[in-house]
Amino acid sequence: MPNAETKQSSIWIIGYGNPQRRDDGIGQYAVTKLRDIFKHKEGIHFFALHQLEPDLVFELQDATLIIFVDAAVNELRGGWEWTRVEPELRSLSYLTHHFNPAFLLGLLQSLYNESPEAWMISVQGEDFDIGEGLTKEVEDRVFEVVVEIVKFLDRDLGS
Amino acid sequence: MTTVQKITIDPISRLEGHGKVTIFLDGNGEVTDTRFHVTQFRGYERFCQGRPFEEMPIITQRICGICPVSHQLASAKACDAILGVQIPETAYLLRKLLHKGQYIQSHALHFFHLASPDLLLGWDADPAVRNVVGVIGKFPDAAVKGIKLRKYGQEIIKALGGKKVHPAFSVPGGVTNALYESDRDRLLAGFDEAYGTCQLAIDLLKEWQEKNLDEVKRFANFESNYAGLVDKDGCIALYDGNWRIVDSNRKMLVEFDPANYLDYIGEKVEPWSYMKFPYYKPQGYPKGCYRVGPLARVNAATKIATPKANKELENFRKLTEKGLLGCTLLYHYARQIELLYCLERAEELLKNPGICGTDIRITTGPANNEGIGVIEAPRGILVHHYGVDKYGKITKANLIVATGHNNIAMNRSVELVAKEYIHKGKVEEGMLNRVEGAIRCYDPCLSCATHAVGKMPLKIQIYNFNGELIDEVQRD
Known part of the structure; x- marks a missing residue:
């Protein structure tokens, strides 16, 4: 659980992944739950995406806090972890259209000289086969993560 | 005794969309063969069986996060054929508009994010800066405009389908919703800037080509057939048209209705690749292999139906008259x-x-037990071919994607670059960059489906004929 000072003005929660590859849909599922919880709060915005895109920088240029939620294929202690995301200027792969959070932050810094606080919440998936719906184990894991995110944001947004 | 060494380039660590390059050397350390492997949408053809055909445009677009619109449109066309209907005129216009939005975002992304670092910063630039951030540092105005142009294409898609990736828009018999006049007017207001950015890209490319003409001529330049869809006047056709194949001198080999593709196109299976190798049947395999995508389309077509692009095509023709028809770098x-x-x-x-x-949709039941939808995806010809039972459930699905059509060409391109830069078992500086660059010209779609957190290293490993690792090059 991070101990971060956050501003209230523009918080973005971005969950991404492919919901048709079962637990790869963790990010989008988490955003659905969080959007419902925070539907009456101002200053908090949500994206449920298949993948990250470079033109997100136009939306994020005024962001003060960004939380990314994505599935992890590797084993994580407790099933999930928070990681601070720093701007990365070299992480764009050469043969792919895939963008990662650090690269998005790198774009923000390069284009707008903005470096918002950013966290990646990785949630361990169990089944990435073709199909819809999370596995029960992972659904429970996402619930824990959602609770942690709510606690984290309540410090900034107030109850 | 002949001995063989092996170099493996394993560029992408992913659950799917995995690609790697293997280069085989003989006992003298000279390149004898190369293989570019890509796994593509494993299981979709099987996964779809038993599903109602109406679901196919929504299901199959999930194959890819970059070109979902292409899959959705090809799928919807196949479903139209199962319904036996001609969709309403407005639906036809809207599908074509959606398709153009897809091209704009995809082509802009490719140039400004993937190709421009090679060209504008140089093949041999430090990998630490040879990326889009490096481009931002050196050409900040172009970089921002490039992102905006891509966003413009995405805005077209969103205006029609409600979201930028995986829009629910094209359905059997038409489309789901009409275009608001306010959205039309908003999109029309963006063209001046979009044209300006496109021209900027063309100017940057042409300037680079003039300065690097020797490399353009030398780099993965080889003869091949070219395939693309054309309209009745021989102009490039992206949404529909006849399937034309020309030879390495642009002489027409055949032009046929895509619905008859099985009469002309075969698919070879090689034991070392998950991908199939499509080829023009009358020439057999591998002679009948062909290239698809932008270079193939402009080579296969007689002309382009719009004035600005056709004028630029004339410049392109002047360039390729000088023996550059097969230059892989001209894909850009x-x-x-x-x-x-x-x-x-x-x-x-x-x-x-x-x-x-x-008037955007016709609703009716299935009239045919088979449907074929063929369009030009940004990377080349895309085929969706379905069979259904009397209840409309999918009994078979065959999908041929551009990266498959270009399979043999990408292998050939890698081979030519490797032969130039590997001698006596030594990998010359710059070889790795150029192998990447050769593959990148085709813009193969490796970003489909599931992704994994983490970097994607590019690795070359050199083994001697005993299987011992003797050298390794890696870039994170």
Whole structure:
């Protein structure tokens, strides 16, 4: 659980992944739950995406806090972890259209000289086969993560 | 005794969309063969069986996060054929507009994010800066404009389908919703800037080509057939048209209705690749292999139907008259000509009085037990072919994607670059960059489906004939 000072003005929660590859849909599922919880709060915005895109920088240029939620294929202690995301200027792969959070932050810094606080919440998936719906184990894991995110944001947004 | 060494380039650590390059050397350390492997949408053809055919445009677009629109449109066309209907005129216009939005975002992304670092910063630039951030540092104005142009294409898609990735728009018999006049007007207001950015890309490319003409001529330049869809006048056709194949001198080999593709196109299976190798049947395999995508389309077509793009095509023709027809690096130039064409077409479509019509869908039951939908995806010809039972459930599905059509060409391109830069078992500086660059010209779609957190290293491993690792090059 991070101990971060956050501003209230523009918080973005971005969950991404492919919901048709079962637990790869963790990010989008988490955003659905969080959007419902925070539907009456101002200053908090949500994206449920298949993948990250470079033109997100136009939306994020005024962001003060960004939380990314994505599935992890590797084993994580407790099933999930928070990681601070720093701007990365070299992480764009050469043969792919895939963008990662650090690269998005790198774009923000390069284009707008903005470096918002950013966290990646990785949630361990169990089944990435073709199909819809999370596995029960992972659904429970996402619930824990959602609770942690709510606690984290309540410090900034107030109850 | 002949001995063989092996170099493996394993560029992408992913659950799916995995690609790697293997280079085989003989006992003297000279390149004898190369293989580019890609796994593509494993299981979709099987996964779809038993599903109602109406679901196919939504299911199959999930194959890819970059070109979902292409899959959705090809799928919807196949479903139209199962229904046995001709969709309403407004739906036809809207699908074509959606398609143009897809091209604009995809081609802009490719040039400004993937190709421009090679060209504008140089093949041999430090990998730490040879990326889009490096481009931002050196050409900040171009970089921002490139992201905006891509966003413009995505905005077209969102205006029609409600979201930028995986829109629910094209359905069997038409489309789901009409275009609001306010959205039409908003999109029309963006063309001046979009044209300007496209022209900027063309100018940057042409300037680079002039300065590097020797490399353009030498780099993965080889003879091949080319395939693309054309309209009745021989102009590039992206949404529909006849399937034309020309030879290495642009002489027509065949032109046929895509619905008859099985009469002309075979698919070879090689034991070392998950991908199939399509080829033109009358020439057999591998002679009948062909290239698809931007270079293939401009080579296969007689002309382009819009004035600005056709004028640029004339410049392209002058260049290729000088023996450059097969230059793989010219994929980039051809791609920008197509981007210009798509902007012109999108503007035409948005100014069409019927674009905001409301007659957008025909609903009826299946009339045929088979449907074939063929379009030009940004990377080349895309085929969706379905069979259904009397209840409309999918009994078979065959999908041929552009990266498959280009399979043999990408292998050939890698081979030519490797032969130039590997001698006596030593990998010359710059070889790795150029192998990447050769593959990147085709813009193969490796970003489909599931992704994994983490970096994607590019690795070359050199083994001697005993299987011992003797050298390793890696870039994170």
